[in-house]
Amino acid sequence: MRPLLFAAFLAASVPEPSGYWTGPNQGDTPDTVTGGTVIHTPMLAGMLRHGHPVLIDVSPPPPPPPELPPGTVWMPPAHRDIPGSVWLTGAGKGEIEPAADELYRTKLRTLTGGDLGRAVVLYCHPKCWLSWNAAKRAVSYGYRQVYWYPDGIEGWEEAGNATAVVQAEQ
């Protein structure tokens, strides 16, 4: 009994914050998101084979070019994610600006065709709180089938799946 309890304790070492996460974007994330379902790569691949869940990548925007010595090669690679995704950079912020909040609501409404029962999948990178926040936020908007895919773009790629170049939504 004891080792089992200990294992359960270890597994639950990162608790869900009561509100949105406002700390660094990257770090250990919880195993759950209240009101949503956590899925991993095989499940997501299956869902994509058999349906059309709304895929939303909430990876942060690329940083602006830093001030570098003249002549330094600055060539950010194109952003790649799961084919068919919409890239919404602001949707996972801990403290969201009203404009970004409105954009997220509007995009969700458009992408789901106003159907609150439509499956919505939120992701960014592994160990990325932004997708956790975005999933929680989608639940708060009233969506009933919210999926959080914590494996992120790298987890998807790792399993040998295709990625596609995407431009951020404005």
Added chain:
Amino acid sequence: MRSPFIKIVLAAALLASGAARAEEETDADRAKRWKDLETAMFADRKVADGGKFISIEAPDRAMDAALVPVAVKIGGKVPVKGLYVVVDDNPSPLAAHFTFGPAADPREVKIRVRLEQYTFIHAVAEGADGKLYQTAKFVKAAGGCSAPATMNDQEALKDLGAMKLQTLATFVPGKSMEVQLHIKHPNFNGMQMDPVNRWYKPARFINEAEVSYAGQQVFHFEGGISMSSDPAITFGFKPKDRGELTVVAQDNKETVFEHVFPIPLTEPAGE
């Protein structure tokens, strides 16, 4: 009765071909990325395959994407005058460029780099004849450029530019010797979000170093923001009876750091 079975086989076949296609596409993208970088860095100079005499040692999967050790070994009989280490999928891909002088032993160089996403790392050696040769290794690690600095500015800038030298081989006069130079410097890359004010810390990093031994150049180093914080460079040089190894380094804010190490090291290494 048979249809579910056939369905499963079909699904598996589709999955397998999908995965293969995905990898081919990704490979094509990565090859194109490298071609673009070659053009940006070397213009129309030809970069030949150097896989026979250059090798890269790096983990297949790095534990810490902000601190990925990369060793480049150069064998064969081609005399080498320079070495470039490139992290293909970083926004500023050129991590380091070494130009070797007469006191250098360029057969092995080690640095530590940041990786923003899964990427090829390329090593490009420049022969004494000016020809370029490349080899590459794929490394899995992500988030190393945007990872926030682990300490506050005051701690990060404490003892800025302090240097240590560690000898990795016994000193034998006239025989090539491997040492590791360590420079204390946060190497802020301009892509790290400050957790307090939520803006990017300006880039501040070691971008040049000149290392010489007994008046002869070992190497000149040009570093980029892909170098990890506290830059560490392992290199070889040829000491004589006794002499001094001199390091002059500079960051992009033009702060200059200098240190002179007696060889063999008499005191406990560095300060």
